[in-house]
Amino acid sequence: MNTKTNFSTIDFTILTYMLQSGITFFVLPRLMAENFGYNGWLAIPVISIVLLGQIILLGHVCKKMKRTSPLDRIDKVMPKVLRYPIYIFLAGTWAVLGCSVGANYFQIIQMMSFPNTPQYIFKGILAVIAFFILVSGFEGFVKGTTVFFFLTIWTLFSSFVVLKDFQFDQLTPFIFAGDTNFINGSFEVLKAFLGFELFIIFSSYIQKDINITKAITLGHLFTTVVYTFVTFIAFGFFSFQQLLDIEYPVIQMLDYVKVPFLERIDNLIFSFFLMKVVVTVTAYYWAAKEVLQQIFININESLLIFIIVTGNFLLGFMMETAREIETVVNIFSKLAFGISIVLPIFLLLIMKRSKNQTNEVKDHD
Amino acid sequence: MSIFDFWRNKKKTKEEDKEQKEKKSQDSESLSFHHVLNNFDNCADFNKRTFTSNDGFALFFASLLNTEEFERDVIRSITKMDNHQLREYLAQEHFEEVTTNKDMILGIVAGSVGFFLEGKGYLIEMYGPEGRSIEESETETVITGPHDGFVESAGKNVSLIRKRVRSSHLKCEKMVVGEVSKSEVYFLYIKDIANDQIIEEMKRRVENIETDGVFEANTFVQILEDSPNSVFPQFQTTERPDVACSKLLAGKLILAVDSSPAVISAPSSFVEFFQSPDDYYNRWVIGSSIRLLRFVSFIITILFTALYVSATTFHYEIIPDQLLIPLAESRKAVPFPPIIEALLMEFTIELLREAGARLPTKVGQTIGIVGGIVIGQAAVAAGFTSDILIIAVATSAIASFVIPSYIMSGSIRLIRFGFIILAGILGNIGIVIGITVVAFHLATLTSINKPYLTPITPLILKDFKDVFLRAPYWAMTERPNQADVKNKIRTKVKE
Numbered sequence: 001m002n003t004k005t006n007f008s009t010i011d012f013t014i015l016t017y018m019l020q021s022g023i024t025f026f027v028l029p030r031l032m033a034e035n036f037g038y039n040g041w042l043a044i045p046v047i048s049i050v051l052l053g054q055i056i057l058l059g060h061v062c063k064k065m066k067r068t069s070p071l072d073r074i075d076k077v078m079p080k081v082l083r084y085p086i087y088i089f090l091a092g093t094w095a096v097l098g099c100s101v102g103a104n105y106f107q108i109i110q111m112m113s114f115p116n117t118p119q120y121i122f123k124g125i126l127a128v129i130a131f132f133i134l135v136s137g138f139e140g141f142v143k144g145t146t147v148f149f150f151l152t153i154w155t156l157f158s159s160f161v162v163l164k165d166f167q168f169d170q171l172t173p174f175i176f177a178g179d180t181n182f183i184n185g186s187f188e189v190l191k192a193f194l195g196f197e198l199f200i201i202f203s204s205y206i207q208k209d210i211n212i213t214k215a216i217t218l219g220h221l222f223t224t225v226v227y228t229f230v231t232f233i234a235f236g237f238f239s240f241q242q243l244l245d246i247e248y249p250v251i252q253m254l255d256y257v258k259v260p261f262l263e264r265i266d267n268l269i270f271s272f273f274l275m276k277v278v279v280t281v282t283a284y285y286w287a288a289k290e291v292l293q294q295i296f297i298n299i300n301e302s303l304l305i306f307i308i309v310t311g312n313f314l315l316g317f318m319m320e321t322a323r324e325i326e327t328v329v330n331i332f333s334k335l336a337f338g339i340s341i342v343l344p345i346f347l348l349l350i351m352k353r354s355k356n357q358t359n360e361v362k363d364h365d
Numbered sequence: 366m367s368i369f370d371f372w373r374n375k376k377k378t379k380e381e382d383k384e385q386k387e388k389k390s391q392d393s394e395s396l397s398f399h400h401v402l403n404n405f406d407n408c409a410d411f412n413k414r415t416f417t418s419n420d421g422f423a424l425f426f427a428s429l430l431n432t433e434e435f436e437r438d439v440i441r442s443i444t445k446m447d448n449h450q451l452r453e454y455l456a457q458e459h460f461e462e463v464t465t466n467k468d469m470i471l472g473i474v475a476g477s478v479g480f481f482l483e484g485k486g487y488l489i490e491m492y493g494p495e496g497r498s499i500e501e502s503e504t505e506t507v508i509t510g511p512h513d514g515f516v517e518s519a520g521k522n523v524s525l526i527r528k529r530v531r532s533s534h535l536k537c538e539k540m541v542v543g544e545v546s547k548s549e550v551y552f553l554y555i556k557d558i559a560n561d562q563i564i565e566e567m568k569r570r571v572e573n574i575e576t577d578g579v580f581e582a583n584t585f586v587q588i589l590e591d592s593p594n595s596v597f598p599q600f601q602t603t604e605r606p607d608v609a610c611s612k613l614l615a616g617k618l619i620l621a622v623d624s625s626p627a628v629i630s631a632p633s634s635f636v637e638f639f640q641s642p643d644d645y646y647n648r649w650v651i652g653s654s655i656r657l658l659r660f661v662s663f664i665i666t667i668l669f670t671a672l673y674v675s676a677t678t679f680h681y682e683i684i685p686d687q688l689l690i691p692l693a694e695s696r697k698a699v700p701f702p703p704i705i706e707a708l709l710m711e712f713t714i715e716l717l718r719e720a721g722a723r724l725p726t727k728v729g730q731t732i733g734i735v736g737g738i739v740i741g742q743a744a745v746a747a748g749f750t751s752d753i754l755i756i757a758v759a760t761s762a763i764a765s766f767v768i769p770s771y772i773m774s775g776s777i778r779l780i781r782f783g784f785i786i787l788a789g790i791l792g793n794i795g796i797v798i799g800i801t802v803v804a805f806h807l808a809t810l811t812s813i814n815k816p817y818l819t820p821i822t823p824l825i826l827k828d829f830k831d832v833f834l835r836a837p838y839w840a841m842t843e844r845p846n847q848a849d850v851k852n853k854i855r856t857k858v859k860e
Contacts, residue, residue: 114794122794
């Protein structure tokens with residue numbers, strides 16, 4: 001009996017959103033204020049539209065690949081000596097990025113509520129969850145992501161509660177004024193949108209009737225709306241100077257949320273972000289596993305997953321302080337962003353070359 | 366046990382196996398009166414009847430027969446017949462001629478009367494032991510709607526379904542399960558609606574069961590499930606014919622197990638366990654509100670006590686000032702940390718529930734009063750627990766009973782303990798870790814290979830009409846997608 005689940009485009013739209021929205025969400029208003037100055041929130045939709053071009057390119061490559069693995073295509077055209085270092089670079093970048101995202105999240109959790117609890121306990125729990133998700137396969141991962149989406153999406157509504165303290169005066173009539181650094185700021189926004197590039201690895205697991213470009217685009221637009229909305233509220237809720245001074249403006253904003261039986265639920269809401277972190281970390285580990293499988297062909301899949309997860313858990317011991325984690329996140333997200341541009345172009349070139357070769361053979365015949 | 370005992374036992378087992386094999390081969394051999402009779406030695410309820418006017422014999426279990434009907438319709442006539450007349454009588458179509466010992470034995474244990482005449486064997490079905498009359502189900506009560514419930518006879522249960530679904534497309538296939546019990550299992554489905562692959566898969570699973578006996582649907586479910594180690598039931602069971610019929614019309618398969626008052630519906634989804642027939646018999650707004658209440662109850666059951674533990678252990682800041690002072694006052698005299706306090710109270714509530722369920726109704730009520738009022742109040746007065754925790758624990762317990770499925774309610778009550786422990790160790794993040802694990806587990810479960818958490822994942826927006834809310838009937842024109850039905854439109858069943 002066919003046990004394959006029939007997913008729809010919306011499942012992958014949700015996956016895109018869950019992959020993109022992460023911890024940066026909590027610092028985004030500060031980053032926008034620091035790099036784009038007054039009304040910096042306006043830069044988010046602008047950069048998002050620019051990024052759409054890259055998404056269309058990625059979708060085009062996925063379509064051209066016709067649900068075949070991009071790594072199999074690379075295998076066909078490159079000798080081991082050349083491709084293995086590339087694979088190790090890809091797997092390393094994605095795995096370390098996933099690990100640093102988890103470390104970043106738990107560093108904030110530790111700062112908020114558990115200053116005396118060692119981080120390795122949290123990281124260990126994350127490793128165990130990630131292991132079981134990875135072992136359940138791609139179907140389980142996508143299904144889990146959709147459930148996590150529904151379990152976290154309500155947290156957005158908490159932003160509406162602070163609307164009553166929103167002041168248009170705080171927005172000021174200036175646009176992008178003050179000390180600005182557009183290049184660094186653009187990169188910070190791009191970092192916030194990272195995650196969609198993994199679809200190039202996922203594409204071979206996605207049903208043929210799913211329009212990947214549509215799914216990623218819709219998910220990306222949804223993330224853009226969420227980022228823009230929350231950052232806009234933060235710009236109207238805090239003064240510009242406050243935004244520059246507060247480390248995590250969105251968490252601070254949630255501090256004001258009150259319901260009859262509970263108040264200061266920032267901690268509770270931030271805890272729910274664990275699910276998004278789990279999705280991001282698992283996705284990057286998955287991508288790393290896919291690449292490493294091309295090198296270690298005979299190794300059992302579960303063992304490989306165990307090695308990746310354990311390796312990253314141990315790597316987590318090297319990232320303890322906020323500064324260390326931030327440095328690693330910055331370096332590896334830059335690398336991941338580079339991969340998100342280079343890999344699709346490289347695959348396009350490979351496909352074009354092999355098409356030309358096929359045509360030549362046909363002409364010759 | 367010494368090695369010699371082991372060797373002796375092994376030898377003995379081998380001999381027993383050999384004997385059993387020989388017996389089996391004899392069973393399938395051509396019919397022998399003495400062999401059949403020997404099979405039933407030491408059976409006090411077994412009857413052998415001889416007749417003075419002819420050479421016939423009747424073998425039967427009186428306890429399995431409708432004796433009145435048997436005496437009136439069969440015995441009275443046979444006692445007056447000679448061999449020739451009896452031969453002609455047994456050739457009638459309601460007698461089935463059997464040629465092997467095995468068929469004769471199986472027929473007799475299933476409630477037929479076996480006749481022997483001149484070396485030939487015949488069976489006539491006379492099954493009719495007295496059973497419970499049709500009554501309302503005690504575990505699935507409704508306020509409005511039909512009040513008849515299934516009984517311990519699969520035949521009667523099938524008739525209750527057929528009475529409601531008067532269609533030739535309602536198919537009923539029979540299989541026998543249990544090496545010893547030989548229990549009958551009926552597969553009911555509506556041809557042209559139900560998915561053939563699901564039916565075939567279920568048949569395959571039933572055929573592959575090698576067990577000595579099956580007596581109850583909820584036991585059978587645990588053998589058939591996709592993930593038997595999961596705490597969540599993956600097939601819904603119901604004691605209500607109206608529910609079974611609605612499942613059939615939704616394209617699902619119904620399994621009726623003999624001697625069980627519950628039937629199994631497959632595939633099932635997690636949300637189905639929160640649905641009650643009352644949702645459909647009420648106006649849709651009322652039905653939807655009650656259903657929403659159940660989902661809220663589910664959240665209260667698993668999270669209320671856990672949140673109390675988390676807040677009082679790690680996150681006092683989330684409690685508003687007005688509530689914080691009374692809470693601190695009530696916890697002042699409690700000598701235990703919140704996690705121990707909560708686990709003690711939850712454990713007591715479970716004790717009361719279990720005691721109430723096992724005792725006769727009147728004593729059960731006394732237990733409720735003693736437990737609820739005396740222990741509850743005394744525990745607070747003695748400084749064993751805070752009164753706010755009593756409120757949390759009692760609300761969680763009541764909320765757990767709002768869930769219509771008793772089996773699901775039990776599962777949810779159990780995972781609640783996990784949440785309390787996680788909250789006591791890691792506070793809010795512990796609770797979220799618990800939710801993540803449970804949610805992911807639910808997302809990956811399947812019911813006969815179909816997603817268990819449908820329509821939430823994979824996301825099917827159309828099917829949300831009957832999940833958290835019960836949409837008006839004019840809006841529910843299509844069958845849900847989970848069963849992968851052949852005919853999606855509810856109004857086009859061919860007759």
